[in-house]
Amino acid sequence: MGLSFLTPMLLGGMALVAVPLVLHLIMRRKPVKREFPALRFLRQKAVANRRRLRLSHLFLLLLRMAALSLLALALARPVLRGAGWLADGEGPVAAAFVFDTAPRMLLRQGNRTRLEQATAMAKVLIQKLPPESKLAVFDTAGGAAVFSPTVTTAAARIERLTAATPVASLSQSLASAVRLLEGSGMPRREIYLFTDCSRGGWDNAPPLDLAALHSDTTLLVVDVGATSPRNFAIDGVELSSDRIPAGATLGLTVATSRVGTDGSRSLSVEMVGADGRLTGRAVKPGAWKEGSGGQVDFEIAGLEPGIRQGRVVIDGTDDLEADNSRSFTVEVGSPARVLVAGPAPASRTGLFVSQAIAPVALAKAGKAAFEVTFIDVADLATLAWDDYRGIVLVDPPPLPPATWDLLGQWVSAGHGLVVWLGPSAADAGRFNSGASERVLGGGIVRVWRAAGGDNFLAPAALDHPMLAAFRRVGDAVPWQDFPVSRHWEFEPTPVGPTADVADPTAQVVAAYRNGLPAVVEHQFGQGMVVTVTTPVSQAANDPESWNTLATGFEPWPFVMLANETLLRAIDTSDDLNIVAGRPASLHVSRRDVPAAFVKPPSGDEFPVAVDQARGVMSVTATQMPGNYSVRAGGAAGGMATGFSANLDPSATDFTRLTPESLAAVWGAGQKLARTEDELVRDVNLERVGAELFGWVILLAAAVMAADWIVANRFYAPREEHGSDASPATEFAEAAKEAAAAGPKAGGGTTRPRSLRGREATEPPPLPDAVEQEAGA
């Protein structure tokens, strides 16, 4: 905020404040002279009076000087501006309009989406732009940070703005705008931020460093947020698994929420059929709870093998459509082929693992997620592994480095390897080799023993995706019932300055109660290696058994762990369900196709190159939420896959932030314009300024009035108003009034009131003796 003057020359009039000073000193009015005999009673307080008199004189002098100063100030026409001291209020400006174009801006209120409201406000602003101004348009969907050639083209761009998955945050867009304006070379810079002030837009946003803005850059926040939205929302859909075997049931957990309405809506699950059309598969009433989220579970059975896509949708319409549906992709199909290799006979040593990942009953029914092939570990290198998605090494003995190298190549191509270390490793020195440590991300050190069953698996947190399945059970997993008496100590390769960034070290996923690693994962190339440091190859009656994970009572934690480790090792290759805007990496089973065609939800297919060497493709154009299908190699013999992109929850979170939270973002005192009137007012205040003439002249008048009152109080010889009527006339009139009031009871004398309003002086009270005499 700054103060400027339209006629600053007239400020020189302030020199006139010397006039009252001079007048005060040399032409001080003399006091009224009066003769007064009883001066003795005044002298007693004369000193205090004189001091008070001096103060009064000084006060009067100051009042007069202030009055003249204010008059001069008023004539100079002071103007209060939002920024700068530029006298020319209509000079060109460099302006940047920053729009929040996240899908939540499609929230409808008053028959207008928030984005439409923002563009309407922007049009008002464009009309207020001074001639020859420069204008740049920014939105959170990205775009070049340049000034539009003309204001008209900028207006056209604003007209074409659509909601899209955010690429940049509002803070980032704002920073780009600041940088652009700084390079504009224009003296006055203005940023207009169009936002719904929502939690989605600003929560967790770093505070804007407005102090870093150039002193001539002003920020005006245009608040287009809805005040009373009515909305049903799907906050997220969680699949029981991205891949299910044919015939298995797909579990969907749908998180829901509701705002501003007490109605109820049903949820539907729709699957994409062979013809590409959506078919309803299940309908359930939603669990709508105001303020807190609800949850609805679906079970979808009978899915055909292959990539299956669908969506969960809220029936009916509401203020925001973008959060009414969520898409998902699941791979249904023939079980993934897995090689289980262990000491001979592998069918015995790998029995527990194979039964955990592919129980006989399910395998016979064709519903098992995995198809297991046993192989003695000694014969491992003799087999072609390309047909298998993963290998489970059960209690592997020391392997030749050549075998580890082969395994490394195979894993880095996007396959999965799970290693259950056991007694066969025998000796750390023999087991460890440079090749093995590269693949595993570390090496074994020694065997740890724990007697008394006080050591068991004890995951500290269940945040890791591998442990996601355990989250549903929570703390109820009875790990303590499955003691681990022995396990290998695994030491991840330390990260040194020469470590390969692309080949990071192993990460501990879960630990034992003694704090040593139990489950370790290692991203190796495109693949994943998961190492468990205790075996499940020993029989229940083996006295040398290292643990009872697989042989304890109802070992369901082991079954889950075996499945999750294998799924983790295998699943990392394909992104079937991603957040919109992030790249999707997909495996292409056909290495001979150079490109695949991606069909986004909008239907406009586009080609994406395939990395034939690695057999993967990466789709980056995933801004649009919905189901994407990918095909390659033609209709016959080709491959077909797909993935789903869903909006990040913040993209549809339109919950308004509290004023305190907003103040934390852009500082207290930041102007917010909600209506067009406020917008015009604030812009005028910034550019033209508010003229203060009226206020200053009012103040000057008040000071002059005060001066008049004080001066009169000091100097004016205000005499008593004498009456022209003679005392006799006054008396007659007063007596007439008294007579009209009636004689008093008892014949007492009625004393007339003086015409001056004073009570006639009463006689003094009689002495007691006189009163007694009168009574007598």
Place this chain on the structure above:
Amino acid sequence: MVRAVEEYLKPEVVRQIARLDLRAQFIVRGFLQGLHASPYQGFSVEFSEHRKYTAGDDPKDIDWLVYAKTDKHYVKKFEAETNITGYLVVDASASMAYTYRQELTKLDYSISLAAALCWLMIHQQDPCGLMVFDEKLHASLPARSKRSQIAQVLSVLAKVKPSGKTDIARSLVQVAAMLRHRSLVMVFSDLLADPEPVRDALLRLRHRGHDVILFHVLDEAEVRFPFEGMVEFTEPESLDRLVVDADAARKQYVAGVESFREDYRKTCFHAGIDYVPLDTSMQFDRALLGYLSSRRNRF
């Protein structure tokens, strides 16, 4: 009737009567008529008459002879039983010539009052004398009760011109020295001097057996201090000057005057002196009542 009585007693009305003798008569008649219509009836003055008995009158005052003749109840009047020698002592210093917005100056007011009292006393066959002072005694008339004394007293009073400083104490001491017989000394002054010597002089008067009525006459402006704004005051006797903010000084001034009067009232009360504080806006009846009550107390 009421109107006439009140009118007589108002200084501004009295001012219109130029002749001092008439003025005195005017005041006294008005006062006495007022008394007859007032609850103060019963003072012993020379007018005697009968009045119809009314409820509240003391039955012992009923004149039973009249009742025997007329069969109606009449109340008896009282008559003076003895005479009292009175001296009117009037301050004629320059400060007494002051008035701010009243019809009468303090001296005019005092003279009117003195004349009325003289008239009243002579008509009661009380000898009445006069003394006028400023720094010292200027004129004096010995007390006589002849009717011609009224003319002499009024003649002196009419010629009094205010001038010079005042020395009340000295003058009162002179008065005390001059009076041989026990007398009623009625002092008219604004008392604007150091109070201590004045008190001593008053006590001396009293000590010599004189009855004293002290009429403390101030101008209405001296009591109420009605000035506003910046005023430069000049003291008429000493010609001292003082500039004051009248509005600011008013409260303290009025308190000072009240305190001054209160001190005199206490001194006089203890000494058995009648202290009658007056200002020139007040009616004369107050002063006359003071005289009458004092006269009564002598017997």
